[in-house]
Amino acid sequence: MAEQPFIICENLVKIYKVADLEVVALQGIDLTIHSGEMLALVGPSGSGKSTLMNILGGLDTPTAGRVSVGEYNLLEMTRREQVLYRRRQVGFVWQQTARNLLPYLSAQENVELPMALDGVPARERRERARALLEQVGLGGRLKHRPDRLSGGEQQRVAIAVAMANQPRLLLADEPTGEVDSEAAEQIFKTLRAFNREHGVTIIIVTHDVNVASRVDRVVGMRDGRTSTEILRRRAEDGQIVGADEYAIVDRVGRLQLPQAYLEKLGIAERARLKLREDHVGVYPDKQDGQA
Structure with missing residues (x-):
């Protein structure tokens, strides 16, 4: 029997109301x-990435559809259950460091804080915080505040904070967006x-x-829908040996x-389709194409 997916989104829709307008952020994502x-x-900006992230993190509720993370049905949780879900099941790393750390x-105190809120005993908090900071390469910075x-x-440190309560899901929103390439490399290796x-x-x-090119799966979004997907293949030594785009x-x-593809072929409003024996041909409307 195939393994059940950990995250399932089915026909997921999110509509925001702004004054008298309705803005469709997600248009039936599967x-x-x-x-x-x-x-x-x-x-691109406005494609729905952050909206989807907020829904998976329990920070927002979809308008319609189904979404589950593990055994959690995110549409049916009470406010209290949402709080516990965010605290225990999900870790967050935001682009702006001010959102990650006090x-x-x-x-060390920043890493201990999520555990304190969840009632973890003080000794266990200290030990786990130190171990996490060692793992992210900052064992010598335990007492440093963010401005240092x-x-x-x-x-x-934000990654260590996100992992403090041993979540099953970590959501990182542009974690390398405000750092140089060397720091971005360290952040990616840590993740x-x-x-x-x-x-x-x-x-x-x-x-x-650079980040997108090194993960095994890349999901592209456009206009509130998933549009493309890249799956990379690895050899036994872990090196990427190929990729397929769908x-x-x-x-x-x-x-x-x-x-x-659209820009290369000059396709704008419509395209011609031709069904062949083993494929479908897509051609610009302005010219005849050959399979």
Whole structure:
């Protein structure tokens, strides 16, 4: 029997009301993610990435559809259950370091705080916080406050904070967006280490091409839908040896071609289709194409 996906989104819709207007942020997303995956969500601003992230993190509620994370049905949770879900099941790392850390607490105190809120005994909190900071390479910065840490170091402390209550899901929203390339590399390696050593499922929203090119699965979003997916293949030594790119077909048969393909072929409003024996041809409307 196939393993049940850890995250299931079915026909997921989110509509925001702004004054007298309705803004559709998600338009019937279907997506499954298995436990232990490390996945990147990519797409232009306004494509729905952050909205999807907020729903999976229990920070927002969808308008329609189904969404579950493990045994949690995110549409049916009470407010109290949402609080406990966010506290115990999900870790967050935000682009802005000010959202991740309290400025008047040391690195160790920041990591201990989520555990204190969850009632973890003081001795266990201290030991776990120190171990996490050692793991992110900041064992010598335990007593440093955020203003004495570099941007990259702050983000690595934020990862330790996110992992403090041993979540099954870690959501990282542009974690490398405000640091230089060297710090970004350290942040990515830290996330990868937690994924491999602890089995935590990690979803990264990113515009960083370097990050997106190094995860095994990249889901592209456009106009509130999943549009493309890249699956990378690895050799036994872990090196990437190839990749396949797919267009996502939704439940009513629609698919979105990659923007680069449309621009290359000059396809704007419509395209001609031709059904062949083993494929479907897509051609610009302005000219005849040959299979």
